[in-house]
Amino acid sequence: MSNKKLPKAGSIQVSPSILSADFGSLADEIAQVEAAGVEMVHLDVMDGHFVPNITFGPPVVKKLRKYSDLFFDSHLMITEPGKYAEAFVEAGVDNITFHIETEKEPEKLIEKLHSIGCSAGITLNPDTPVETIKDVAPLCDMVLVMTVNPGFGGQSFMADAAEKIITVRELVGPDIRVEVDGGIDAETAPIVAGYGADTLVAGNAIFNKPDRAAAIQAIQQSAKV
């Protein structure tokens, strides 16, 4: 269990996605972004079923928890998020974001996450309309707008999908974080921040650069709109 709180909405937070990190040295990779001053790190969990790729589960999170004090922002790209929520929370994640496409009773899962002391996020694929999260988004701590089809790092930013951020921000108001994930770098960050996103996931643009601190700084600076 971890007890870290999601940073209050409003401040721009960069959430480095370890999907593009060296999986053989994950603890060290996370230490590098922690030293660079980020408050959160994005953990992409894939099951080879909801998305055509497989990453890691609770045992890996549990080990990483020992090496980091960052807020663990997990993004579950799995078909049965409710089944594994407790295991991820016990392993040490601080937030669970799940896909609206995977859950018949999303309200119940949000309630369950809150009852076990976990921040709750809802997300939707680029082709899924904002309408589908209308009722549940205001119950969450964070709404994640996907700007690539989930499954892989390093894909191109989908500008049309990003425009959904405007509607999501209108829907949730100023107190809920709006996160964006997929193709975020110093060029696209100002666009999404302008639409109202305050939480910027970036994998390729951080972990595929030799100087992670400089890469984070560049994204952070570019988003100051």
Ligand code: DX5
């Ligand atoms: C994609 C993942 C993303 C991914 C983003 O399925 O959810 O978090 O790591 O990677 P970049 O920043 O490289 O597009």
Ligand code: ZN
């Ligand atoms: Zn993600």
